[in-house]
Amino acid sequence: MPASDRTSPTFRGQTYAAFLFDMDGTLLDSSPVVERVWTAWAQRHGYEPADVLAVCQGLQYRDTLRRFAKPDFDIEAEAASLLQAELDDIEGVVAIAGVQDLIAGLDPARWAIVTSAPKALAAIRLRAAGLPIPDHFITGESVGNGKPNPEGFLKAAALLGVPIGDCLVFEDSPAGVAAGKAAGARVAIVGDLVPASEGDLAISDYR
Template structure:
C-alpha cells in the first residue's frame, strides 16, 4: 500500500467499530432481539451499525417498542455487556499523540453508552463529544459531523473523519470532510461506494504529528 499524507485541523472519530470494536457484542444483542421478535437477523445486522438504537427499534420492531424508554433499556443492556469489546489496534497510541483540542468523537450512541465504552477499554474521553441527543438527525445526515467540527472551532472541510459504517461515511462526506473508512464492520467496496476516499484495516499503520496549525496524518 502506498503512503498517503493528509493535513487536517482536526480529526473526528466515530466510536463503535472505529475506536472501540463492539461488533461481536452488538451483533449478539441484536441477534437475540431478532429471534425474540421474529425479525430477519441477517437483514437487521446489515442495518444496525451506525444507526441510533431508537431508529433501529422504529424500523425493525413492533410499534410497542417505538419509545425512548425501550431504546434506553436496549442501550443499558448493551452497556452492561463488555464481552468481546476492545480498542481497535493502534487507537490508544494514536489518541495519546493528539492534542485534546484537535479531536473528538461523533457517535450515534447515547453519551452514557459512549462514556462507558471508552472507560471499558481505557481510552481517553474527549473534551467535547457529540452523541445521539445532540444532532437533530442521525447519520447519514451531516448534522453530527458539522456539529463536531464546530465544537472544535473548525469547518468540516478542514477535518478528517474516521468511520466504519456506511451511514457514517455518507454523513462525513455530506459534511464536506475527508473520510477514511475503517474495515471492522463493512467491506472496502461498500465503504468506497459510500464515499470513503481512503481505507485502513485499523490504526496500526496510521500515524499523526501535530504541526501546530494542523495535524499531519500518515497512512501506510
C-alpha cells in the same frame, strides 16, 4: 489558544485541521456486544437476526427500530431496553489496533468523537477499551438528526472551531460514511463494511 496556533494532526502524510472519529467499529470493536444484544432482540420479536444486524451499525436505536417496528411497538421502551442491555455488557470490547498511540499524540483541541451511541454507553465502552473520554464529544443526545444526517460532524467541527472541509472523518459504517461525506469532510474508511472506493482513504486499523 486560537485554533490556528495548535498542532494540526497528520495522517498518511496529509495535514488536517482536526480528526473526527466515530466510536463503534472505528475507535473500538464492540461487535460482540452488538451481535448479542440485537440478535436477542430480533429473536424475541420474530425477525431474522442477520437482517437486523445488517442495518443497525452506525444508527441510533430509534432509527433502527423504526425500520422494523410493528404497529404495537413502543419505540421509546424498546430503545431503553436495548440501551440497558448494552450498558450491562462490555465483554469483548477492545480498542482498534494502533488507535491508542494515534490518540496519545493528538492535541485534545484537535479531535472529537461523533457517535450515535448515548453518552453513558459511549463512556462505558471507551473505558472498557482503555481509551480516553475526549474534551469534545458529540453523542446521540447531542443531535436532533442521527447519521446519515451530517449534523453531528458539523457540530463537532463548530465546537473545535475548524472548517469541516479541512477535517478528516474516521468511519466504518455506511450511515457514518454518508454523514461524513454529506458534511463535506474528507473520509477515512476503517474496516470492510464500506467499499474503499467510497472514501478518500481506507484502513484496516491504525498500525
